[in-house]
Amino acid sequence: MATVADPEVATRDEPADPTGTSKRTDIQGLRAIAVALVVVYHLAPTTLTGGFVGVDVFFVVSGFLITSHLLLRRPSRPRHLLEFWGRRIRRLLPASLLVLLLTLVATRLVAPVTQWDVTARQSAAAATYWVNWLLASDSVDYLAAAAAPSPVQHFWSLSVEEQFYLGWPVLVLLLGQLAVITRVAGSLPRLRLLVLAGLGLVVALSLAWSVHLTDTDPARAYFVTTTRIWELGLGGLVAGFVVLREPPGRRLPPPVAAGAAWLGVAAIVTSGVAYSGATPFPGWQALVPVGGTALVLGAAAGTQIWSPGRILALPPLQWLGDISYSVYLWHWPLIVLVPAVSGDHLGALDKTAIVVATLVLAALTKRYVEDAFRTPAWSRRLARTYVLGAAAMAVVLAASALLVVNLHAREDAARRALARAQHSDDPCFGAGALVASRQCPPSQGDPVPAPVLAALDRSAAYQGSAGHRDCFASVPAYRTVRCVFGDRTAERTVVLVGNSHAGQWVPALHRIGRQQHWRVVTYLSSQCAMSDVRQQFETSEQATACLDWVHRVTAQVSAARPDLVVLANRVSLTAEGVDDLAHSAAPYEQGYEQVLRTWADQRLPVVVLRDTPAPGDGDVASVPDCLASNGDDFAACSGPRVDWVPVDPTVAAVAALDSPAVRLVDLNDHICGPAVCQAVVGGVVVYFDGSHLTATYNRTLSPFLEPHLVAAMDRRP
Template identity: 40%
Template sequence: MTATSTAHVEPLTPQGSEVTPGKHRSTAFRPDIEGLRAVAIGLVLIYHAGVDWVPGGFVGVDVFFVISGFLITSLLVREIERTGKVALAQFYARRARRLLPAAALVLVAAAVLTWWLLPLTQRRVFGLDIVSAAFYVVNWRLADRSVDYLAEDVAASPVQHFWSLAVEEQFYIVWPLLIIVGLLVARRFRLPLRPTLGVALGLVVVPTLGWSIHQTATSPTTAFFVTTTRLWELGIGAAVAVASLWWKTLSRRVAAALGVLGALGLAYSGFLIDAGDPWPGSLALVPVLSTAALIVAGVSAADTGVSRVLAWRPFVWVGGISYSLYLWHWLFVVGGTAYYGELGAKRGLVLVALSFIPAWLSHRFVENPVRFSPRLTRSNGLSLSLGGNLSLAAAIAGLVLCLPLVTTNPGPSASTDPTKPFGAAAILADPAGAKELWKVDTAASITPSPDQATADVPDAYDKGCQVSQDSSTPVECVYGDENGTETVALVGDSKALQWITALDAIGKDRGWRIITHTKSACAFTAADVLKDGKPYDACNEWNDAVTSILLEEKPSLVVTSQNASKAAPAGSGSSSGTSDGMLSGLEERWTQLQDAGITVAALTNNASPGDEVYECVAQHPDQLSTCAFEAAYPTGKVQRAAAESVGAAVLDLSDVICPGGMCPAVIGDVLVYRQGSHLTQTYVSTLTGTLDARLVEAVAATPAAALVAG
């Protein structure tokens, strides 16, 4: 079973009652909850439109989570009290009818939007996003991407908003089963149902809230998306439902006061919380408890105060189509951004306003006809089959996007001219003419193809050798000759790790044991590395730990490279990095190693393009010269200065990447760049011989001369 929405479970409303048109409507209709949905979707829409004065609009999702937990639990508990059981097949069939038609329609629309407007090179990424959204696991995929340094240049996914739907669907698959377990326990020990379920909820809410707080502090990028940090929010809503009989005993005055407090809490959340705050964590208690208070207030004070305002007919109408609005609005934002560039608040508001049109149309002509179909409501099997087929159709739409852009691009052996120099060999074969390579507009083939560029990375990433930004624990991987008598360490960030393919081959040829210690966005220095204007604590701790390992293992040579050129002085606590700060940090770190008899060789950073080169190549395969860029020389100024200061070796390969100061996008039929300024693994492999020769030359006059001489 698939499908749920951001708090759009089968609502206790005329739109969501399990009846066919013309029959008596559910008396459980809560117009104030529909109005609360309208507030939640309004917060989300305004936030995504880019309105600065509502920086906390993303809390609308948390509001939806609480509503969902409340509504679904109310339905299940009332069903048990009415029939003594939970009809699981019927439960999931209702979900399929209610939610999957509109979701599948939007996923197919997202595939069309991706094909039409979004970067060619990201079709495969977004296609797989659509597949995972169709099966409601996209939140985990986005969580993985959020800590993937190689994915940092991926644009906003057209189905990114499905992460919250995935969280709810996973909750809905498990929650009815837990309710049934609670029912069985209550019967076995002759306990009252609602108190038993309350205890069970406590066993879910308390630990998952604690886990959310912990994960938000230690791994904030993944904590936002994963289900385990959000369960407590749905659990709070469920707890409100379980205790609903008690809420009816509250006086109208107390209930009205709760409504005011809830409204103030949501206002605080929307206007004063912003994306820079750790989320969800303990701060999410504000919108979650505020939403719970508003739901409670509507039990005994539905016709007064805030609850009466929420029941205003325009609010109820917006709440009724809020599921469709949530599904459609993000496509307008993503499509508008692709077409116009940065939207700005005015254009953003226009776009989200336009999303009301397809939202109403899909609600009127897709959701309701399927939901109230007499044939479907009579057959759980048919409803579930329809849901499965719709999800499959959406997944197929995503898979179509994964088809390669170039079907005949394959590699060195497929070249139309086997004698033609491949990759860097094109520069080495004609050094004088290499300065004109950037003017070449076409290539017989391009390896890797632009749509595969981001996957053309060393296998070290798949092996887990690259430490993520959140972790401070070193990971050592071994390459080259594993039984080699000499050890060479590759240390630094992803700009260091990009060279491992060549170093691996060199190590096997020379009998060197190559070990790696690399971490995303983390320069190897004794200075305080910064990230987003704050101390990058995980990097600084990792640096100290790796240094201790190197001093203990004593490799003959440490090869290091890095992207960052600025840092704060060690222990300063400063949030401002400087070149001098990085310089002193490199000098200190490298001196530590060299005093221990370990030679250091700094591989200078390669030039950085302003835009994604592989995307440019995909857009202009017959005008490759438009994708070339001028290199800023000299590269690696800070590294050079530190090496000169402490007597470390310097390796510079800029002339075989950007000959003559111009950096071609394609050299010798090989695409040079993947993400940002990272080199493709294919191009690095063609530099193996050059790196080997220059490594020998650079360290020949150092204590490692004996190492490289062999």
């Protein structure tokens, strides 16, 4: 998901021509186009699939205006840097911190409690301008990446810009000092060469890193500053050529300038229409919108009749460009939070209301907040700027902390309720309620774990508890990770293999292992299914790493010769070269059959657990979020079994193999009823997201799983 922060401006956000005094209306027009791209993309992503390039347009404009300002008023001592940063504080912090604070309040009032933690964490990171790194870290976490977006995650781009504003002036200052040391300051051509060479080196290094990381780790590459600096830096290079060119004020011939500007606008629009979420980004693909923006800025075509500047100078675009920063700040929290009031999905009326509210709030924020802190009186009070900026940040941090404290109090109460329920010896608790002979009543009252805790109710393989580190191999390298559960000193060993849908069985297997005196060893991965088939990851390197992990683990399990192998998987990626999951079933089946045959030939007993139902395959993206939003209306978070139970290629693979060493175990009748899969069964929340079983519910499945494992181990071929 792409978002946009407002670009820096020279003095009072009036984008002037660095070569003269005329206002650059084309820059305001570019801002309007950029923010329109982003807003339309967020409201209708299938209509404008590449609207996320709006952020790249803003980055280039930011770099252009910042560098123009720095080159015209080059900092030569620390005081100049403090003054520059003070202007940025006055320009950006009042509006952004106000929106963060009000978003935290709105989250507390209307958002489901399950979203409080991520909103509080990201708000604190956004207030201190490092939320892009937090999002980069979460993006490579399979479970975190699948979570619902927070209403403040759009601040990632503002964090990138603030980090640019922090380091770029220092670079310009150092280049100026280098010019003095090398005695080139008095020679404009040599000074220009030195400055542009220094800026160009940073741009080249960042672009190279962006291409590399986008190819190898695209989820992280999208957010980190190091892959984005070149976009702002390219705008800086354009500014360097404009400001430092000889003779001063020289322009391109009007026809050439107009042609370049039209080409630039075409590049921006084309990328907005043609790009999509499948486009590797940023990488070299970002050169199209970035280069297009640089062309418009460098051309400075003006408003001649043959120039796109006439269109960019239209009053509606100028007005939208003027308020673009506040439009950006307000639109995303409204998109995320309005459904908490109006319903799960945004309809046409909701989207229209969001656009109107965004424009009204943006106009008010521009006039009464942004402009209020850019007066001459504020400009003369540098110390006051820093003190009040820090105080405002502290207010947002305190509000984030209060939300977390409130959340933790609810979680503690939920843990106490869960502990009481687990020690009740109720035969209808959890999966036991689906045993027909017990005639258990429907679930009523407060479920356990409560929704606020259900999202955290994962096995120790995720949590790293009881001395365990993260037990999942993950992108980009898929290094082998091995963890031990159950009775660690036992002689008999059960190996659990697969992706996160194997990891969800750790609570049940740990309990069974302690009771049966089995040592449970896990070889788990995030997303990578244990099938000998190339899976369609974001990069070829990740696909290769996954397949290598499958081969490596298959061999290691064979070499270890455990007493029992348990295999479970969810297929969430298409097979390489196949368009959809339905047509991927056959390649996955063949890949599973190959793995299972390897173990069967070694005479290892194998139990294949049929994949469990997934609410996300229906229309419930997150069961805890749904329950938190719908109170005791559990039926609103349930769905037809036919929609939730996925097609599992392991079923066909086991049948095709037809080996006495390999048997299929299907426990889905202990998770769903004959026709409906409930979100709450026997008073227990079944899922901690839209796919994975809670640890609590999984433990209640252990009495139904244990006989199958015992039988498989006792009948070892």
